[in-house]
Amino acid sequence: MAGVKLERVNKRFGSTRVIDDVSMAIGDGEFVVFVGPSGCGKSTLLRLIAGLESITHGDLLIDEQRVNNLTPQERGIGMVFQSYALYPHMSVYQNIAFGLKLAKADKQTVDERVRQTAKILQLDGLLERLPKALSGGQRQRVAIGRAMAREPKILLFDEPLSNLDAALRVQTRNEIARLHERLGSTMIYVTHDQVEAMTLADRIVVLNAGHVEQIGTPRELYERPASRFVAGFIGSPKMNFIEVTAHPVPEQGCRVEISAVGQRTLPLAFSAGSASEATLGVRPEHLIPSPSKDGQGLEIVNVEYLGSEAYLYLERDDGELLVCRTQASSSFQRGERVVLDFDPVHAHLFDRDGRAMAPLARHESITEPQGTMS
Numbered sequence: 001m002a003g004v005k006l007e008r009v010n011k012r013f014g015s016t017r018v019i020d021d022v023s024m025a026i027g028d029g030e031f032v033v034f035v036g037p038s039g040c041g042k043s044t045l046l047r048l049i050a051g052l053e054s055i056t057h058g059d060l061l062i063d064e065q066r067v068n069n070l071t072p073q074e075r076g077i078g079m080v081f082q083s084y085a086l087y088p089h090m091s092v093y094q095n096i097a098f099g100l101k102l103a104k105a106d107k108q109t110v111d112e113r114v115r116q117t118a119k120i121l122q123l124d125g126l127l128e129r130l131p132k133a134l135s136g137g138q139r140q141r142v143a144i145g146r147a148m149a150r151e152p153k154i155l156l157f158d159e160p161l162s163n164l165d166a167a168l169r170v171q172t173r174n175e176i177a178r179l180h181e182r183l184g185s186t187m188i189y190v191t192h193d194q195v196e197a198m199t200l201a202d203r204i205v206v207l208n209a210g211h212v213e214q215i216g217t218p219r220e221l222y223e224r225p226a227s228r229f230v231a232g233f234i235g236s237p238k239m240n241f242i243e244v245t246a247h248p249v250p251e252q253g254c255r256v257e258i259s260a261v262g263q264r265t266l267p268l269a270f271s272a273g274s275a276s277e278a279t280l281g282v283r284p285e286h287l288i289p290s291p292s293k294d295g296q297g298l299e300i301v302n303v304e305y306l307g308s309e310a311y312l313y314l315e316r317d318d319g320e321l322l323v324c325r326t327q328a329s330s331s332f333q334r335g336e337r338v339v340l341d342f343d344p345v346h347a348h349l350f351d352r353d354g355r356a357m358a359p360l361a362r363h364e365s366i367t368e369p370q371g372t373m374s
């Protein structure tokens with residue numbers, strides 16, 4: 001087991017900077033997940049940690065030791081890829097044993113480790129099979145076993161579940177979570193799947209164009225995103241964004257005027273000294289729809305019924321859609337008009353640079369006639 005430290009790590013491919021001054025400290029035994037849009041540098045960052053790419057500038061430390069110039073083997077790292085990359089002509093046993101043999105472990109150690117690894121991953125009944133006689137989930141477990149068997153200090157995963165169908169993904173995700181609990185090893189995991197990130201991570205690193213947008217627990221990122229980018233990236237369906245004019249109100253927070261509606265005071269410290277354009281953010285579960293009494297309001301253009309809940313899609317004047325998450329039992333219909341409300345305590349506000357306003361020390365929502373959006 002080992003902690004990992006990145007200190008101002010940069011990576012260039014030619015003149016293109018792909019990783020931009022990334023610093024972070026990953027604790028011993030921590031499960032950290034890298035997320036971000038396609039091309040943001042998640043895999044590159046993982047490969048830099050693994051030693052499969054060289055760091056252009058900056059330092060990588062494992063257990064407080066600089067490892068920039070060490071090979072993957074010398075770093076004590078095991079890696080699991082999206083494509084399982086098993087040797088097709090080798091049995092499960094031989095696949096798991098491969099790295100150990102390469103490291104010249106004696107026969108008895110190899111046998112003990114393979115059997116122990118197979119037991120943890122519930123592969124003990126499959127040791128003699130070839131990869132082609134395994135399901136996708138079983139193959140991925142063999143790939144994890146192969147990485148685990150050498151007892152690396154750190155396990156890295158690059159989208160390991162992408163090739164599995166939905167049911168197997170859930171199952172294997174659970175297995176990885178249990179494996180982490182059992183082994184207690186440091187794990188770093190790349191995914192573009194939100195659910196994987198939220199459910200597996202002790203902490204999530206959100207990357208954007210090669211730099212770190214925010215690092216935090218899943219709850220911190222969901223409830224207190226530091227930027228509009230993180231707010232829009234974490235959460236499904238996405239947070240709703242509405243352009244507003246915001247006015248700082250001394251001691252009270254920040255008053256927003258929502259077009260063609262009323263005003264609301266949000267318990268957030270507004271950074272600008274005077275009225276300024278800003279973006280209001282409200283998650284779908286915090287928008288409260290109610291039937292319009294006078295034909296005003298927004299039209300429901302689609303209802304998605306998901307069994308346990310339903311999503312209402314509402315069209316704004318500018319053609320943009322807002323999403324409301326409601327109970328499946330709600331009776332809203334397509335074509336109906338609704339007015340919206342929200343609790344200011346659950347609202348987010350981002351300045352023109354996309355930075356989130358910090359909450360005031362006290363959180364209660366404040367006065368004003370109840371504003372509704374239409």
Ligand SMILES: Nc1ncnc2c1ncn2[C@@H]1O[C@H](COP(=O)(O)OP(=O)(O)OP(=O)(O)O)[C@@H](O)[C@H]1O
Pocket residue numbers: 013018036037038039040041042043044045192
């Ligand atoms: N060997 C390489 N040479 C040049 N550019 C590269 C190389 N490897 C990656 N890149 C570029 O670096 C950027 C980051 O790639 P990377 O694979 O790390 O992104 P990612 O976030 O993992 O994306 P995805 O989710 O699509 O896998 C991309 O713009 C990619 O084109």
